[in-house]
Amino acid sequence: MGVGAGEIQRGEDAGVVAERVEEVGVVVQRGEETGVVAERVEEVGVVVQRGEETGVVAERVEEVHVVVQRGEETGVVAKRVEEVGVGVVVQRGEETGVVAEKVEEVGVVIQRGEETGVVAERVEEFGVVVQRGEEAGVVVERVEDVGEMEDQDNGDDAELMDSVGDSQRLLSDNRMEDLENEDNHESINDEVEEEASIGTDSDEDEDMPDFHQDENMNDKYYPLQIIIVSMRKGIRGLKGAVLMEAIQKENRPSAIHTRLIMNAAGRWLIRKDKYPSPKEFAKMAESITNFFPNTGNSKIFYDPVTKTGTLERYVRQKRSREKKKIIKNNSNSPLTGIKTFSPREVKEAEIYMRTNTVNRANKQKMLHCLTVTRKIRRDFVKDKKTTADMILNKYPMLITLHEAVLEEFEAITGKPLYRLVQTWDKIEDSIIEEAESKFGKTASSTSARELIASAKQAKEDFR
């Protein structure tokens, strides 16, 4: 590229437009012309080529779209990478070119001062591109996060971030000033306290960046910045960067803030099939205290000697609870033994059952009607307001028709009722044996003797 920083080209001429970086406008080429399209960095748009023309397609970073080329035209076709169809056109200085043919290869187009470049080669690496002075950086690692950024007020998180590199520098002083100058005078701490009271939503986990595979245990620290920003994004406006900022301001982080940081780190550590190793816990604990020196000793989060700490405890219990949750959800899944019928069939069956009593001639038809109405009956039964009386009044054949009960049980549990009886029989025997061995057949306690005797009697009566 022949034009230096701060210089623009108009036709054949070139000139200096600014002495300082802050004053540099964005140089674009429109057909044969080159001009400045924005005076301030904040106004920097994305430069694309439309046919023979080059233009700015977005005024603000938040509006950065994916630029693609369709035939002879270039345009913005999607807000999100998932929607991208063809290749991506980027402008590098005076040049424009397609950098990818397939969606998988789509890179992110950013403007660095007067340069435009691709910052990620793979979709997995796609991040939200922000402009900071003449630099740009990726602040979110995953595609899904791009859409979220659009919903946020102004991409503050992005601006707070510098780069993803080795440096874990904290927030910029400029950003701090910006915040203080904002119309909203509500303190950051208030904001965070409010958010903290909301608690942490497990759904957030879905958006956690997953670069465990690429992680290198030789690195001394985890990229805590990214983890926290993406972890606590978009909860009523509280962003991880704001949280980090608040903690940075505190001499000693509040219990709530410390917890939020730990939760974010802990959730990131949780993997679906693997419990984090002691090394990983230790590394994360070190990362936290390195990033937030005011949190104190890393042993609070994880002590490699005792192999415990708040971080470890959090991860362990979170894993356990989430497993439980999955099991609970699965148990609520539709029962395979219950078939679905059309509303008309169900209605007809309900009317038939209501207007007829069970007899030898219509027994099979009644059983069929029970099958047809089983799904709505389950919903009816599951309703907390439904009493046993209501069920039996509505479906009296559950009392009079023995097969109805057996079929109902098998359809719901997937197992025949006799299996339950057999299993319970064995359990009952074991309980009586255990009681007799513990208290002796001539138990000294009257109540123990009576209990065993009544259990035996009940067993006999049931047979």
Added chain:
DNA sequence: GAATTAGTCACGAACAGCCA
């Protein structure tokens, strides 16, 4: 509309069970 109540959820701490 405010106050109260009940249900739910997430958490930390402690304890329990399994396994090498």
Added chain:
DNA sequence: TGGCTGTTCGTGACTAATTC
């Protein structure tokens, strides 16, 4: 036996429903 992992219990915060 000790480490690892899961479970239980008590607590606090939140929300929806109910009562006044």
